[in-house]
Amino acid sequence: MNDIEERLRAALTKVPPGLAAHVLRVVDEAARLAHIHGIDPEAAKIAALGHDLLRAHSDGRLLTIAEEQGATIDPVDRLEPVLLHGPLAVPILREQYGVIDADVLGAVAAHTTAASRMSRLQKLLFVADKIEPYKADGRSPVQRVRELADSDLDAALRAYLDYHVLVALDERWPLHPNTIAARNELVAAERAVRRAPEPRT
Ligand SMILES: [Fe+2]
Numbered sequence: 001m002n003d004i005e006e007r008l009r010a011a012l013t014k015v016p017p018g019l020a021a022h023v024l025r026v027v028d029e030a031a032r033l034a035h036i037h038g039i040d041p042e043a044a045k046i047a048a049l050g051h052d053l054l055r056a057h058s059d060g061r062l063l064t065i066a067e068e069q070g071a072t073i074d075p076v077d078r079l080e081p082v083l084l085h086g087p088l089a090v091p092i093l094r095e096q097y098g099v100i101d102a103d104v105l106g107a108v109a110a111h112t113t114a115a116s117r118m119s120r121l122q123k124l125l126f127v128a129d130k131i132e133p134y135k136a137d138g139r140s141p142v143q144r145v146r147e148l149a150d151s152d153l154d155a156a157l158r159a160y161l162d163y164h165v166l167v168a169l170d171e172r173w174p175l176h177p178n179t180i181a182a183r184n185e186l187v188a189a190e191r192a193v194r195r196a197p198e199p200r201t
């Protein structure tokens, strides 16, 4: 176990037990997906261990940290400060835990809303966080995301974002611009594939 992993595992002992258990399930899920998709398992592990470092903070605390960090706060973040726990963890992971891998930090930042131009690692963390067994249990749209994740991270991400949009409409939640950008990008990529000419045989 390296230093960063050790420190992140120690940090888990200071968060509520339910959250720590979730993080460890995401670590397992991230390892499984990294193996299937040929993604760096160490990076996946560190991203998973660090992704919810600030998840137990109250809305008020998250907004205070955002102001202290001089972070960009979207109007949707003001309505739903919980969305900030991803991006705000980035400077803390870098400065207090020594995480310097930009892809890992990007994965943590994007795990709450998704974003455009996500890397494979970033998609992996986003999906692993949503499909860990406790969250996928008995919720068929999430179960479908889980099945898709075994073969196609883009399809899994798209299916989750579609589901999220439907729930947001139902619950009257705001939609974060990064979520919309991520979904639009996936739709554009799917259309580009559909329009591509059939290869000549
Ligand atoms: Fe989270």
Ligand SMILES: [Fe+2]
Pocket (backbone or CB within 6 Å): 022, 026, 051, 052, 129
């Ligand atoms: Fe999480």
